[in-house]
Amino acid sequence: MFEVPPRDSLPDDLRARLDQVEEKSGFVPNIFLSLARRPAEWRAFFAYHDALMDKDTPGLPTADRELVVVATSAENRCLYCVVAHGAILRIRARDPHLADQIATDWRKAAIDDRQRAVPEVAIRFAREPWTVTPADLDSLRGHGLSEDDVWDVGAISAFFAMSNRLVHLTGTMPNEEFYLMGRVPRSRENSPSG
Known part of the structure; x- marks a missing residue:
């Protein structure tokens, strides 16, 4: 597999983002480190990730955006994304x-x-894009998704198909912290025995 670059060797903006993520969550997700070997691509990857995943709309709330990631990542057998985005x-x-x-x-x-x-x-x-028809997209609209929401379903699927493949390429494994997140009350999550 590929070596993870030392954190102190990364450009300032990447280190600042890692610090921000670590302060918020208590750890740095392994994918942030695995992809850091190519800083320009890392910046583009996380900018697109944030643009897709950090918005909340009535037709496609943030939880349902994660639902798309978990479902498509399971189909692509991506352990990291299923565990991390499952959390x-x-x-x-x-x-x-x-x-x-x-x-x-x-x-x-x-x-x-x-x-x-x-x-x-x-x-x-994510798996067979040529099989998705205008009628399929209309079915999403019929369920209350806006044009932008329908676009986002496709874009999230496409983005995470790429992400799944990069995880397979790099051999990135889920952080231990992801396994308990959202399963037990936060106070137990952070305790040594919980």
Whole structure:
């Protein structure tokens, strides 16, 4: 696999972002370090990630954006993204079970019809994009997604298809911290015994 560059060798802006993430979450997700070997690409990757994932709309709230990531990453057998974004999904959805359901079999997950329509299109777009038709996109609109939301379903699917492949390329494994996030109360998450 590829060596992770020493943190103190990274450009100032990357180190500042790592410090910010570590201060907020208590650790630095391994993907931030794995991709840091190519700073220009790292900047572009995280700028696009943030543009897609850090917005909340009625048709595609932040939890459902994470649902897309978990569902498509499970199809792409990306352990890192399923575990990391599963943790974020648990937190954003305030549901300790949903991420596991989505990753295992989203068709049987406890989600509504709108949420079910989203991975139906997203997974096909991530795996077999040529099979997604205008009628599929219209089905998303019929479930209340705006034009921008429909675009975001496709863009998130495409972005994480790339991300999944970079994780496979680099052999990046999930941080231990992700496994408990959103499963137990925060005070227990941070305790030595929890």
